[in-house]
Amino acid sequence: MSEHKPGGGASRRDFLAASAAALAGIMVAPGISLIEIASARAPGEPVSGTVRWGMLIDSTRCSSGCDDCVSACDRENGLESAGATGIDERQRPQWIRKIELKEVSTGRTASLPMMCQHCANPPCVDVCPTGASFKRADGIVLVDRHTCIGCRYCMMACPYKARSFVHEPLTNQNPEVPRGLGCVESCTLCVHRVDKGQTPACVEACAEAGHGAIIFGDLNDPESEISRRLREVASTQVRADLRLDTGVRYQGI
Amino acid sequence: MTLMARNSITMRHGNGRLGRMLVLMAVALMLAWGAAAMADQGGRTPSPEVVIESQEACVAPPAEMRRQHAHMLAEQKDRTVRQGIRNEAVSLNGCIECHASSKNGSVIGTKQNFCQSCHSFVAVKLTCFECHQPTPEKGKRAQMTVSAAHGLLTPLPGAEGSR
Numbered sequence: 001m002s003e004h005k006p007g008g009g010a011s012r013r014d015f016l017a018a019s020a021a022a023l024a025g026i027m028v029a030p031g032i033s034l035i036e037i038a039s040a041r042a043p044g045e046p047v048s049g050t051v052r053w054g055m056l057i058d059s060t061r062c063s064s065g066c067d068d069c070v071s072a073c074d075r076e077n078g079l080e081s082a083g084a085t086g087i088d089e090r091q092r093p094q095w096i097r098k099i100e101l102k103e104v105s106t107g108r109t110a111s112l113p114m115m116c117q118h119c120a121n122p123p124c125v126d127v128c129p130t131g132a133s134f135k136r137a138d139g140i141v142l143v144d145r146h147t148c149i150g151c152r153y154c155m156m157a158c159p160y161k162a163r164s165f166v167h168e169p170l171t172n173q174n175p176e177v178p179r180g181l182g183c184v185e186s187c188t189l190c191v192h193r194v195d196k197g198q199t200p201a202c203v204e205a206c207a208e209a210g211h212g213a214i215i216f217g218d219l220n221d222p223e224s225e226i227s228r229r230l231r232e233v234a235s236t237q238v239r240a241d242l243r244l245d246t247g248v249r250y251q252g253i
Numbered sequence: 254m255t256l257m258a259r260n261s262i263t264m265r266h267g268n269g270r271l272g273r274m275l276v277l278m279a280v281a282l283m284l285a286w287g288a289a290a291m292a293d294q295g296g297r298t299p300s301p302e303v304v305i306e307s308q309e310a311c312v313a314p315p316a317e318m319r320r321q322h323a324h325m326l327a328e329q330k331d332r333t334v335r336q337g338i339r340n341e342a343v344s345l346n347g348c349i350e351c352h353a354s355s356k357n358g359s360v361i362g363t364k365q366n367f368c369q370s371c372h373s374f375v376a377v378k379l380t381c382f383e384c385h386q387p388t389p390e391k392g393k394r395a396q397m398t399v400s401a402a403h404g405l406l407t408p409l410p411g412a413e414g415s416r
Contacts, residue, residue, distance in 0.1 A: 041337075043338075043340060043341075044338055044341065045338070046332075046336035046337060046338060047336060047337035134335065136335065136336075136337060137336075138337070142334065144334050144335065145384055146330055146334070169383065170383075170384075172386075173384065173385070173386055174386075175346060175385070175386040175388075175389075175390040176390075178384040178385040178386070179384055180383040180384035181383060183384075191337070192339075195337050195339050196339075
């Protein structure tokens with residue numbers, strides 16, 4: 001990768017690829033795709049704690065009534081696929097929901113998506129009796145459905161009401177998002193996409209719709225867009241008093 | 254011995270029930286395949302009607318797959334879910350991409366389907382597919398090549414992201 005292309009400077013992509021490869025200490029061999037390079041992780045290498053994924057949600061750009069992020073999440077994770085037994089709509093799993101806030105004294109309103117806040121000190125992980133709720137090294141809080149017994153203690157522990165229980169047998173799941181009856185689940189930050197170097201589906205949908213209200217990135221990297229924004233603007237952690245150190249931050253609330 | 258060692262690894266993950274179940278499944282499947290081998294020789298023992306359509310080499314020799322596939326998958330699930338390591342030779346989606354039947358496009362459904370044939374023969378409940386899809390993702394059948402050194406399958410260059 002030290003060679004420059006003849007007749008032209010190395011492109012930005014080449015530069016990024018080389019930097020990522022140098023960072024990960026790997027040789028860029030034929031057959032390694034740009035996607036793998038973009039995630040800066042060699043094949044077979046576990047996720048590392050040097051990265052902490054997070055989101056900054058700008059509620060001033062989030063319009064009331066828009067649910068593009070919610071529908072993108074439902075599509076990506078197969079939450080739309082109806083189970084066999086029509087259950088009560090209130091029991092339908094929901095990984096991300098839109099909420100409207102109103103400051104009572106002034107009447108100022110704000111709209112924002114609420115989901116798993118991917119806490120650094122997650123209460124769901126604290127209370128899980130089987131170790132199914134866990135925090136990945138890169139900060140993503142997940143449920144290992146192989147170990148989940150469906151006790152729903154985590155649902156009670158979560159201050160953000162972020163988790164859902166699957167009440168009915170499922171079919172036609174997304175092959176990359178296995179999910180089924182009897183397990184608790186919540187936002188995974190689209191971990192299957194993040195592992196491929198992509199951004200979560202809600203972030204992509206919000207950007208495609210022209211809102212660009214959600215920034216996704218590495219909180220540990222001072223040069224990442226999210227870190228730059230967090231330095232520049234005032235941001236809030238919801239229920240910061242609980243000292244959970246959430247990975248999802250809000251702006252304008 | 255290998256079985257015990259692997260089981261103890263599984264147990265350390267705090268999943269004793271699954272570990273015991275896997276050992277039971279492995280023993281049951283060994284018995285089933287043993288029975289199948291006897292049937293080939295003598296023809297007096299019933300055997301599962303397993304149909305293997307794929308002509309490609311598997312990630313390990315058949316004898317090892319018969320005994321160890323449950324352990325391989327149990328270890329791989331932790332690597333994928335907890336450590337985020339994807340696109341490896343051992344993967345449930347990989348099994349499905351190679352072994353989905355050309356008749357119904359699935360590894361389950363009838364007693365001739367790859368996974369269901371042995372599991373129904375030995376009456377070992379096949380719960381994987383309550384969550385996982387038993388059919389390959391559309392257009393996602395991996396192009397595979399066999400590494401001569403290890404007999405392991407590695408994706409061909411250009412087939413990345415296919416599993």
